[in-house]
Amino acid sequence: MFTKILIANRGEIACRVIKTARRMGIATVAVYSEADANARHVRLADEAVLIGPAAARESYLVADRILQAAKDTGAQAVHPGYGFLSENEDFAEACAAAGITFIGPPASAIRAMGLKSAAKALMEKAGVPLTPGYHGSNQDPAFLADQAGRIGYPVLIKASAGGGGKGMRRVDRAEDFAAALASCQREATNAFGDANVLVEKYVLKPRHIEIQVFGDTQGNVVYLFERDCSVQRRHQKVLEEAPAPGMTPERRAAMGRAAVEAAKAVGYVGAGTVEFIAHQDGSFYFMEMNTRLQVEHPVTEMITGLDLVEWQLRVAAGQPLPLTQEQLRIDGHAIEARIYAEDPDKGFLPSTGRLIHLAPPTEGAHVRIDTGVEQGDEITPHYDPMIAKLIVWDQSRDLALARLRTALAQYRVVGVANNVEFLARLAACPAFTQADLDTGLIEREQAFLFPEAADPPDEAWLLAALAELLHEGAAQSQRSAVASPWDALDGWRLNGQAARELRLRRGELQRSVAATSVPGGWQLSLGGGAPVQARGELAADGGRLHAQLGERRLHAAVVVAGERRHVFLDGHAHALVRVDTLHTGGQGDDAHGGLRAPMPGKVIALLAAAGSTVDKGTPLLVMEAMKMEHTLTAPANGTVKAFRCAPGEQVADGVELVDFEVAP
Structure with a gap:
């Protein structure tokens, strides 16, 4: 077995490999770009080596620098994770030439499956059905x-x-x-x-089902059952689960045999995934083979009780597979939700910024968090905007779904736009709960998944005001070494109590809360309504709030970020802005303007001519950010007066790109 390995990747997969290697007594070396100097995987590893600037093409994709780091640190093997160089046959060959073990399949297998067209021709010869x-x-x-x-x-x-x-x-x-x-x-x-x-x-209403395969150097190949990855948007997986709902033993065996044949056809070694497009009638077609560990591998681990990274390390060291096909069993049901820094209401545009507050649900035997970031870390525009993978397990799909919904309701993220609430709606969507699955589920369930924005409930405004008062009281207590009546914030007057007014805003909606100090708490009145007796206690983490409003006891969280007060209540997040009546403007105010860059990125193409008259929704330009293209469209009928950017130009977040005049 290896004594030291290098992880040629970043983020949650690098952290995941470090965790398994440490449990096995193997030392780890992390590589990092300038943008990742303080990243979690760098902090966790035993050693870390800088390999270049932020851009992946100048760091994580430079094979020579990674191999040099392995040589300099004495690493005997390289784990490529997924993405970057994980499916690069040249890198696998360079590792072999340098006498360093590549923890993955041989270069010949990567080459055979790396080009989808060549892979399909090979699968046709092996008798695997093709689209x-x-x-x-x-x-x-x-x-x-x-x-x-x-x-x-x-x-x-x-x-x-x-x-x-x-x-x-x-x-x-x-x-x-x-x-x-x-x-x-x-x-x-x-x-x-x-x-x-x-x-x-394009197969209409297809399901995306993939089979986890594993091979060793002795020629043994097994399949570790299937994952259903049908819930996607823009062909990227959003929820994954194992086993696939409705999968019969006969169909599982048929798909498993096809996957094993595919792996054997290329002399496969290590972890791989054979992906199929499946019809609703049970027939299936080979789509591609990913010659690496997959992002969604944890659901397979949860239902089999295995550590696939440990299997990778043992197989790469020349050991046989730990189990035979007959020894593998499915236990229960697992679901994975990908927590991303992105805005579902804006076409899932990636979001960047600092994670001001990050509070995932409590991990345990049935709830797992795989992440590469912690509170205070940055989500940068240079890499995939994943925050974490939330994985849950239970004895049945219904129980696992209930556990997923509970865990999502407990997830709190402040500092970047995120998809937590969207995932919660997805987990509650009747089509998903009833396993009416296909890759177009998100598109066909738009009405349920993207409801009209509703105003925050009264409790959210009252909790924000109560938290404000409690914060002020705590700050006053810290400042006053000796109690003084002049330091009191209870609004005492000679002939009675004075009411304070706290103003809060959500978009164009502004509401006031009148607060009067009473024994044991406050009397709050929202917008001149009936007064409510309120008291509460802030938890030590600075977010959780245990409150009583009238006869109701509520467990919520209120996180302060600049002028914003993020209220987490009943699985929903409400961003309210504290309005200072003596000041206008500030970081909490909504931004207004013309067509601005929604994130840092590069302008790829201009799709309209300056001076042209366009209709609402007409594509105007294409930006590339986080390896994906994003098209900006006309916000209304109007005229493109001028472009303030050119193809190939790097632009910052919020920069005005188009001088656009709305038609009268």
Whole structure:
């Protein structure tokens, strides 16, 4: 077994590998970019080596620097995680040439499965069923358009060397094919350095089911059952679960045999995933093989009781698989939710910033948090905006769903936009709870998943005001070494008590809370309404609030961030702004302006001409950020007076990009 390994990755997967290696008595070396100098994986590892600037192409994707770090630190093996160089056959070969073990499949297997078109040809020979489509090398746009017409719309364009939803577009009409192809090729080039694509029939209402496989150097290959990854947006997985709902033993065995045949066809060693598109009728097609550990591997671990990273390390060291196929068993049901710094109400645009407050649910035997960040860390524009993976387990799917909903209700994130509430709605969506699954679930359940914004409940305003009063009282107690009547904040007057007014705002809605000190607490009146007796206690973590409003006892949290008061109540987050009547403006105010960059990124293309008149929703320009393309559209009917940016230009968050005049 190895005594020291280097992890050629970052974020939660690097932390995950460090945790397993430490349990096995193996020392770890982390590599990091300048942007990750204080990252959690750097803090956890036994050693850490700087390998370059923030951009991945100048750090995590530079194989020579990673290999040099391994040599300098005496690491015997390199764990590539997922993403970056994990499926790079040249890197695997360079490790072998340097006498360093690559903890993954042989380069030949990566090469065989790395290009989707070549992989499909190989699978066809192995007798694995394939989705109808064009998987060849001819990349002429006109030829690909002809192939799409032959296949029949809708079709799916996919980057041949890619994954993770990048370089992938569904096209429903022939007239949209050229633009979608160009966008896919740009995105594929940026993410994978390869613009080649394949074109396939888009299966209507498909399920995305993948099989976890594992091989060793003795020629043994097993499958560790399936994961259902159908719940996606923009071809990126949002929720994953194991086992797949409705999976029969016969269908599981058939898909497992196909996955094992696929792995054996390329002499596979280590952890891999064979992905299938499955019809509602039970038939399935090979889609691709990911020659690495997958982001969603924890759900497989939860239902099998195994540590797949430990298996990776043992197999890479030459040991046989710990278990045979007959010894593997499924126990219970597991679900994983990906917590991202993104704004679901703005098309899931990534969000950047400091994690001012980060309070995940309590971990235990049935709740697991895999994360690469902690409170105070930054979500930067340089890498994937994942905050954490929340994984839950229970004896049945219904119980696991209930546990997931409880855990999401306890999750508190302040500092970046996030998808926690969206995930909670998704976990409560009837289509999901009833296992009516397909990759279009999010799109077809828009009404449920994106309801009209509602005003915060009265309790949220009252809790924000109560927390404000409690904070003031705590601060006053710390300042006063000796109690003095002049330090009291109870509003005492000679002939009675004075009422204070606290103003709070949510968007255009502003409400006032009148507060009068009474024995044991406060009397609060919202907007001139009936007074409510209120008292409470702030927890030591600075967020949790145990309160009583009238006859109701509430357990909530109120987190202060600048002028904002983030109230977490009943699984919902309400961002209220404390209004200072003596001051206008500030960091809590809503930003207004024209077409501004929603995040730091690079302008890829201008899609309209200066001076042109456009309708609302017309695409104006394309930005690239966090390896994905984002199209900015006209906010209303109007005129594009001028562009304030050019293709190839890096722009900061909030920079005005288009001088746009709304039509009268």
